[in-house]
Amino acid sequence: MPSATDRYDPLAAEILRDPYPVLAELREREPVFWHEGMDSWGLTRYADCVRVLRDHETFARDPRRTGGTVPVPSLSVQTxxxxxxxxxxxLFMSALRAQDLGAVEERARLLVLARLGELAGAGPFDVVAEIAVPLSVAVVADLLGVEAPPYGEFAAVSDAIMRSMDGGLNPALVEPGRVARRQLSDLVDSWFAASARPGLLARVRQATVRDSDALTRLYVKNTARVMFQGGYSTLAAAVGNAVHTLLAHPGALHQMRGRTLLATGADELVRFDGPVQGTTRTAVRACRIGTVHITPGQKVVPLFAAANRDPAAFTRADELVLDRTPNRHLGYGWGPHSCIGTSVAQAGLRALIAALNGHPARPAAAGEGVRRRTATMRAFDTLPAVLLP
Ligand code: HEM
Structure with a gap:
């Protein structure tokens, strides 16, 4: 039988199209597998992934705990x-709780509705460029309380950063990612220098302005960058995946007309085909996962995409179940590094679905989408659709 590395090539065309059959096979036959290309142990079982994500004492996110380094601009809540x-x-969680997310959601819904109005009757369009990018830039800028940068320009900078997340698999992506981070950093610096508009950024800045710890101020600024770029790129990818899933499941959109199914359904879309495929931690001490001995310094990759389809954790795991409750999926991670922006992302996805349902035209596929060649993030480069009368 071919090795797990041969079977699971995250950049292979058939995996980009549909990773779930191979991940299911690995989960069954070799749930903890060594992957040469990722230089890591891949984890496919829900229980193993949760254990690693929870146990931050054994599994480090911060590379400095295992002898690595982190460039100063990357020191943030994430590293x-x-x-x-x-x-x-x-600091960020309490600033987030103070925001009016209902208002952010409503403004996002109106934005999508207006775009649908422009697109209806105008033939096929690209869901990524016309809906996912503007919606995501607008939601994150609105949340932070900053002027939304030009959509196209920002998408290009963000894409370079997103692609550099695969730098381990393709070192040529590292330098463009570094340059893009610098550009984004300058933008965030200008926000910090500018007069405060109400929003999350003003709130965290106010909370740290008199903070004697210069390091905390640095981490806060770097985290603001992660909120903007990470939040935007993940939400944009999630919107593309969600629309793709809805187009492939006739009737699902219509079922989400009610508030209850809108909420549970928006979450199920992230479990069913979420954007973040996995994350990395490094073992700081020897341990065992299943039958595998992990040595200190080895990397482990909890594969959210595999865990979210684990039949030991979810009934009808390969089906889209819009009223799935509870739905403790790992699409937003788990433990001390779980997504800070979960409620924002949920609001953005609900806004998308409510707008699609609120417009008289019916969305339909207009050809095959092109999957982005990225391993960490599952996204579309383009996704053609059309609005039918
Ligand atoms: C549907 C959209 C989104 C998904 C699926 C998602 C998913 C995730 C996941 C899986 C993680 C954990 C990664 C890990 O453990 O290494 C994460 C972390 C994070 N997310 Fe999101 N995210 C989304 C949208 C957002 C938005 C809109 C924001 C901000 C406005 C945001 C801010 C963050 C931040 C700051 C972290 C780092 C948290 C930490 O390391 O403590 N995310 N996200």
Missing amino acids: LDPPRQSRVRS
């Missing part, structure tokens, strides 16, 4: 571990 990370994280 630090508790206890250092906790203060920055709770």
